[in-house]
Amino acid sequence: MLLRDLLASFRFITRYKAFAIINIVGLTIGIFCCLLIILYIHSELSFDRFHENGKNIYRVVMHQPGNQVTGSSSDWWVVSPAILKPTWENELPEVDLITRTTTKMWNFKLNEKYLSEEVLVADQEFLEIFSFPLVAGEKGSALGSPYSIVLSKKAGQRYFGEEDPLG
DSSP: OHHHHHHHHHHHHHHSHHHHHHHHHHHHHHHHHHHHHHHHHHHHHTTTTTSTTGGGOOOOOEEOTTOOSSOOOOSEESOOOTTHHHHHHHHOTTOOOOOOEEEEEEEEEETTEEEEEEEEEEOTTHHHHSOOOOSSSOHHHHTSSTTOOOOOHHHHHHHHTTSOOOO
């Protein structure tokens, strides 16, 4: 029975080529679009879910249409005003922890070499919200004072070799 159906389909395709091509292309585009939508939804639902409180972590974005200063084509920015944190802490009691982050270029001198590195600047609550494992040190005191930093294991090995970077 399957062979007979395949033979009939093959005859139909050879007899009505334009109609068959339109149907096959339409079906292919439909399946492709469906797969893209599924991949997009999966990506959005799995974003930052590896953190312990991943389902309670939210990201603030700003919509600023027509801003072409940086040459970006997007109207959405992952920035917020500096006043946002103290305002939300005072006016929204249901918010437990808030952290602000920004990226900056950091220029420094290490062993007579001048280096430039893009770093993430964050508030002290950053390590309380996100559950990144620490190789050494304590989460509570890691970002407690000005000019304190948290290095990834890879960055620590790059700058300090096998020495202990603490202190």
